[in-house]
Amino acid sequence: MLGKSLYVGETVELTAIDTEKDAATFSKWTERSSFFRRFTDGMFRIIPEHEMKKKLAEKLKNAEEKRNAYYFAIRKKEDAALIGFACIGWTIPAHQVGGIQIDFGEESDLVNFGDEVMRLMLRYGFMEAGLHRLMTTFPTYETEQIALFERSGFLREVQHREAAYHEGRYWDKVEYALLKPEYKKQYHEEAK
Amino acid sequence: MNESLFQGKLVRLCAVDKEKDAELWAKWNMDSDYVRLLDIGPSYLYPKKQIEDWIEEIKDNQSEFSIRSIADDKTIGDIGLDDFDWTAGNAWVGIGIGDADFRGKGYGTEAMRLLLQYAFEELNLHRVNLSVFEFNKRAIRSYEKCGFKYEGIMREFIYKDDKRWDLWNMGILHSEWQELYALETAQTAQV
Numbered sequence: 022m023l024g025k026s027l028y029v030g031e032t033v034e035l036t037a038i039d040t041e042k043d044a045a046t047f048s049k050w051t052e053r054s055s056f057f058r059r060f061t062d063g064m065f066r067i068i069p070e071h072e073m074k075k076k077l078a079e080k081l082k083n084a085e086e087k088r089n090a091y092y093f094a095i096r097k098k099e100d101a102a103l104i105g106f107a108c109i110g111w112t113i114p115a116h117q118v119g120g121i122q123i124d125f126g127e128e129s130d131l132v133n134f135g136d137e138v139m140r141l142m143l144r145y146g147f148m149e150a151g152l153h154r155l156m157t158t159f160p161t162y163e164t165e166q167i168a169l170f171e172r173s174g175f176l177r178e179v180q181h182r183e184a185a186y187h188e189g190r191y192w193d194k195v196e197y198a199l200l201k202p203e204y205k206k207q208y209h210e211e212a213k
Numbered sequence: 214m215n216e217s218l219f220q221g222k223l224v225r226l227c228a229v230d231k232e233k234d235a236e237l238w239a240k241w242n243m244d245s246d247y248v249r250l251l252d253i254g255p256s257y258l259y260p261k262k263q264i265e266d267w268i269e270e271i272k273d274n275q276s277e278f279s280i281r282s283i284a285d286d287k288t289i290g291d292i293g294l295d296d297f298d299w300t301a302g303n304a305w306v307g308i309g310i311g312d313a314d315f316r317g318k319g320y321g322t323e324a325m326r327l328l329l330q331y332a333f334e335e336l337n338l339h340r341v342n343l344s345v346f347e348f349n350k351r352a353i354r355s356y357e358k359c360g361f362k363y364e365g366i367m368r369e370f371i372y373k374d375d376k377r378w379d380l381w382n383m384g385i386l387h388s389e390w391q392e393l394y395a396l397e398t399a400q401t402a403q404v
Contacts, residue, residue: 064300115255116372153377154369179365179382183340186301191339196382200369 027145028093030137035093035107035145038081043094044073046103050126054187055163059122060106089114091150095125095138104130107138109146109155117153121146128165135169143173144211147201156198160185167195174207175199218331219278221323226278226292226331229271234279235264237288241311249373250349251309276331280308280324282315289315292324294332294341302339302387304332308352322355329359330394333387340386346371347379360393361385 028035048070050056057065061076068076084090089112095105105125112119123138125131146155157175159166162185171177179196186192205212219226239261242248248256259267271277277293290310297304306328310321332338343361345352361383370380 113253116253116370118370118372153372156367176368177365178367181303181340181342181364181382181384183386184298184301184303184342184384191301196365196367198367 027149028141029098030141032099033095033097033104033134033137035138035141036096038077038092038094038106040074040077040081043103044077045070046126047077047106048073050106050124055160055166056106056124059124084110091145093142095123095134104134105138107142109142109150109152112150112152117151119146119150119152119155121155121157123166123169131165131169135165136173139169139173140208140211143199143204143208147204148212153201154198155204156196158194158196160187160192160194162187162192167197170197173199174203176203218335219327220283221327222283223318223320223323224280224282224289224327226324226327227281229268229277229279229291230288231265231268234288234291235261235268237311238264238291241309244311244313247309247311247313250346250352251307253371276336278324278328280310280320282320287312289320290324292328294328294336302337303342304336304338305342305344306332307343317351321352322358325355325359329385329390333390338387340384342382342384345381345383347381353381356383359385360389362389 048068051060051068051073054065057068061068081092084092090110091108092110093107094103095107096103104127105123107123108121110120110122121142123135123142125134143155146152157170161167175197176199177195178198181194181196183191184194217225239259242256242258245256274297275293275295278291279288280290280292281287282289289312290308292306292308294304294306306325308321308325310316329341332341343356344367345356362385364382364384367380367382369377371378
């Protein structure tokens, strides 16, 4: 159990969010509706930096009080550049279930670092946060995200027909989940 | 045109009564089987004051109704829409028939139909979702009757009695509701 960091990967690491310093980058990411919709509720719009500072602070405070969510800033090890956001959230402790989100500012970072971050986040969710089931949902146009979760072992469980609206038309929304026994089988080296 | 959107044959949907309904809900909560079929969280006996506070917090981002039986003007349950996504025209519905005498007799099914009519014809929603525990067979039958279609199964979502249970997801589109409604109206006209 000990001797292997939960946070440090080969090229990236999970770090704490710095509300003041990171807000500008998070604000930039809300230009994409997909990030916005996973990050917060309400009508899609760009969240300005001053508001993002408040939102981040509020999220972190809520998580601390309720102990139901864990937020991370993904940074490159070489220069500490903030490249993404990851979280285990919306947990229901009574059922040992929770949501997982991994988002990158650039799609190329998703391709390059997605698997590494996934490995860290799954270990955190199953082996540290004590969850049995991790789940996530995407509109079907988010093909890179879906590919990452599918190759990580997540199964498509639900297809909400026409539940998303984007680029002038409806899209299905799909729900994915991975259960702890499946995780332990696929990531048996990690899960020791 | 419908005289009253919220009026059916067996039930009508009306505003929640903060004090009276809180008292009823507190009473229904004593029926632990009821709450185990209804709520995702652990069943719990919330004090009446807490339920009143919850009712008071319902604002215009939620739509909550009491279900009243028409014959004896009695509050028998509640139904509501929540988690609105106005961009996609999507919301989640929840329903409970707290009064055991009114279960399995079509009261809930009619309340759901009234709610769908409101959701589609007035709010212009594109679809309505619900999730239901796999062990709630009576509710599943009712949702099927209302036109909800299966959209998937969330495996092992629920942990109760030291077992894991699935959470079923169902949904109905505006267009599906219109077809059903047209069919029923035509059948009624033939009779």
